[in-house]
Amino acid sequence: MIPDYELTGPPHAPVLVLSNSLGTDRTMWDAQLPALSARFRVLRYDQRGHGKTPATSGPYDLELLGRDVLDLLDHLEIGRAHFAGVSLGGMTGMWLACNAPERIDRLALLCTSAALGPASGWRERAEFVRTNGTSAMVRSTLERWFTPELASRRDVSAKYGAMIAATDDEGYAGCCEAIATMELDERLAGITAPTLVVAGYDDRATPPEHAERIAGSVAGARLEVLENAAHLANVERPEQVDRLLGEHFAGEEQRMSLGAEEAAGDGSAPGRTGTGTAVRRQVLGDAHVDRTNERTTEFTAPFQDFITRYAWGELWASEEMDRPTRSCVTLAILAATGNHDELAMHVRAARRNGVAVETIRQVLMHVAVYAGVPKANSAFALADRILSEEDEQSGA
Structure with missing residues (x-):
């Protein structure tokens, strides 16, 4: 399947793929778009069953979600790209870095986990959503996604509450089953892409300990924990996330530029x-x-x-x-x-x-x-x- 997508930024700039979390669509990256699209060709897409990408019958697994990204890159004739994902998006990114390393340049994993059990809890959530719909998930999800201060803001609760409720029931449930069956923790040592791991200090969905385990397993990974941020840290701390992603994806190009400045100084x-x-x-x-x-x-x-x-x-x-x-x-x-x-x-x-x-x-x-x-x-x-x-x- 080719997910629904949009491309923003200079046509010949390095491509940066942004992947959304469970229960959101690609507009969750709105705050990052101005800064990132000034330097990168930003490719935002909707996970299967989210936003404008249609759902198929579940259950899903990470291979299915990862191959959606590969199909999209092939469709756009993009051989290699940077990748950043929040939560489920980060899990998708880890699968890609493990199984298609030749397609991933640099990797950023935000508020995510390589093993988020128990599996039974995710299967129960999938069944709950199939029975009651995603609208029944709004209140509990907003409490996990944001600190109380941000969750109390009407504009935030309205935007993201509507986003959760609009997510296809089967798409949401299928992605829950993908999380239940993921087996990434034993494969992290095989990731070779330069990796940034970001956690929210107040994240109850994927606490910082999950980020610590990822960063400790991926050789050379850089870990950043953001204060006063819960699960959607890119929404809650946009300026910090902008800076971290900009620095990370600039990578070798930025270091070479700085080296030239020093040599010429x-x-x-x-x-x-x-x-x-x-x-x-x-x-x-x-x-x-x-x-x-x-x-x-x-x-x-x-x-x-x-x-x-x-x-x-x-x-x-x-x-x-x-x-x-x-x-x-x-x-x-x-x-x-x-x-x-x-x-x-x-x-x-x-x-x-x-x-x-x-x-x-x-x-x-x-x-x-x-x-x-x-x-x-x-x-x-x-x-x-x-x-x-x-x-x-x-x-x-």
Whole structure:
């Protein structure tokens, strides 16, 4: 089947395929379209039984959904493309990267999972929808898709509630059965496409732990966890997702451009400064970097430029170590040396990078054994305060 689709952007730009989640149509990517279509030939399509793509009798499986994409690429005579998918779209992307790696250039997986059991729950949901229709799923789905603040907005609940209700009952049910039968977790190590994994910190449908498992299994994958974002993180945090996707899909072209800037520069390494600023914002958050910039004086400006270029533009920007691991190393060093102001900042950064609370605890336990109990005691007290504040802010 050739899904219904639309193409937007410069005709000769690299193609970027955007795949929608269960219960949505391709307009779920509306917020990303202006930024992405300025640089890429954006190909949005509707999953089978969603939007304008007709349903067929279920059950479906990921191979069926993946081959719909391959049929579409063949129809448009596109040999190779970037791919980004949310939830079910991400599962489709993983299947493609495993089974048709020659067709996928770079891959972005948002708020998704490689194993989202139990299978019985998805079969029960499929049966429920076949009996009661997708309109019966609206309220519970909106609660999972968005944080309470965004879900309470009438424009959001109206748009996405209507989107769920308009999804074909059989198409929705068939896709539920595709999720029930997917077997991706054992195949992730075979993905060779450069991969970005994005999770929403408040996502109850596919919590960050699912993203951590994907990123830990795909060689060289980059993990980003967005604060104040639930399941449709691209809707809730559009500017952050725009930036992450733009950076990721620019890929080698962007790095070559930055390298050329550095080679042609006068020693100030403008390329590393630009990269460092972007990476610093990704790890520490826009609010922190904005506060730092506001406090920068003529006296401190050279130092800020130095750490932006070397700490963030060179070390943290390197792909030789993933960011969760860098966070763990940084936490251990800061705790062992008693640098508490920096430690507080990097506890927050570690959570943004997808480091689990349990992992932070283990890092500090290692500090106790290898650097001394008093230092670990202080670090535990500080980290506990930071993590408790995060829980209060998220309403946990």
